[in-house]
Amino acid sequence: MIRILIIDDEPQIRRFLTISLESQGYSIIEAETGKQGLQQLVLEQPDLVILDLGLPDIDGQQVLKELRAFSDVPVIVLSVRNSEKEKVEALDNGCNDYVEKPFGVKELLARIRAALRISSGREQPPAVWSDGNLEVDYLSRTVTLQGERLRFSPREYELLTEMMSHPGQILTYHYLLQKYWGASHLDDSHYLRIFIRQIRNKLGDDPARPRYIETEAGVGYRFIGEAQSGQ
Template sequence: MSRILVIDDEPQIRRFLTISLESQGHQISEAQCGAEGLAMVALEQPELVILDLGLPDIDGQQVLQQIREFSQVPVIVLSVRNHEREKVLALDNGCNDYVEKPFGVKELLARIRAVLRTSSGKPAAKSGYDDGRLNIDFVSRTVQLEGERVRFSPREYELLLELVQHPGQIITQHQLLKKFWGEGHLDDTHYLRIFIRQIRNKLGDDPARPAYIETEAGVGYRFLGESLTG
């Protein structure tokens, strides 16, 4: 069946889910906090994550956002939070379904089957980039150039990550501006030029002879490397 990771700080919930899901033939891993769960998503590459929002170290919404920075693994949120704004935020952050606690196990199993059906055939998640010179760890959000740590601002890193995760594909200026600055800044291309220049400088990348980031004039940017790691 499927490899499922349960991220929940309540031992009784983890035990109940493990018994219920293993009875259906699934292979279950457990994490009791957000940091442990993030590491297991990267290392074990589960086929489904069941995520509680009320974790002791990192809020589940932030865990969901960080998972989506490096993986498209299906995520079902399982939470006592029943406010509409929490559900909308979780869906906007990339969860595939939202189930409220307390829940019926039959309903949860049906939702798991539905999510797994729609996600089958997707490529395995990638956890980093490494070409021998440039190393990017998507989980720890660190960048090294020739073995030396390079510091990036959060926005610089987010832009670099967006390009790295779509190698060979042009990401338009509008796509980047909309994602990172919002609808009101679609014409503010100077924002992008400044940040892309800063990223290139930190990577030692010559825009005239780029090794990493190529400009498609008037359109957007393309990442040239292809050494994503599993």
């Protein structure tokens, strides 16, 4: 049974989450402070953490930093803080996803499933990713759409496969710029926008109704495509 640790100081939120998640077959561990949460993480070894940022003892951003010093467990931040700055900081500190309160249970469950897929698939990435429409062959570094091979520059291919290697997870502008352009280009987000636009055009992906690349305004991008069963 998959175990989820909820770190939140609001009893009503913990109760609501516990009822909702247990009804889906998850086992729940609760903590109401950052310190308790870190202790439970060590003792219980959960499969996923849901973390509030507004904790009474340690700010959730600091909890993230301390957690990431010793664990790679998937973390979903669930918070009323909705500024771009908070989201970017949390993602850069190591959370896998960020959901604002109030939230929809169906959306949260989808985010949980995506984070768990990332975690379970880390060790053996597929040689070929395909959804029946788009196919990416990691061995030959080729991208095919509806049977037609697409011409991708090395940088376009790197950005696409980097997003694909973190399905459902937001990759911040800061992360992508630093990884592919270096620390001296962290303010050059126009580089990234140009390349993402080119990738979308080649994939026929409408940013208003994305099938593959979703924009989190002011924060970054996430890959939302889903491979066919068995891929």
